[in-house]
Amino acid sequence: MIFVLFPVILVLNILYIIEVVAVVAELIEADSEVLTLQVINSDKRLAALRAYAQTA
Structure with a gap:
C-alpha cells in the first residue's frame, strides 16, 4: 500500500x-x-521525486 x-x-x-x-x-x-526549477533542483527532499520521474 505504501508503494x-x-x-x-x-x-x-x-x-x-x-x-x-x-x-x-x-x-x-x-x-x-525559473524560481520553481531552482527550488526543485536545490531541495534534497525532492531527489526521490526526480529519481521516480526518471524511471517512469
Missing part, C-alpha cells in the same frame, strides 16, 4: 511547492518557472 501512496504524496508535495513558489514569484516580481 502506491508514495508517488501520490510526492506529486502533492510538488504541487504545493509550485503554488507557493508562484505566489512568492508574484510578490517579488520574478519568473515563477
Whole structure:
C-alpha cells in the first residue's frame, strides 16, 4: 500500500511547492518557472521525486 501512496504524496508535495513558489514569484516580481526549477533542483527532499520521474 505504501508503494502506491508514495508517488501520490510526492506529486502533492510538488504541487504545493509550485503554488507557493508562484505566489512568492508574484510578490517579488520574478519568473515563477525559473524560481520553481531552482527550488526543485536545490531541495534534497525532492531527489526521490526526480529519481521516480526518471524511471517512469
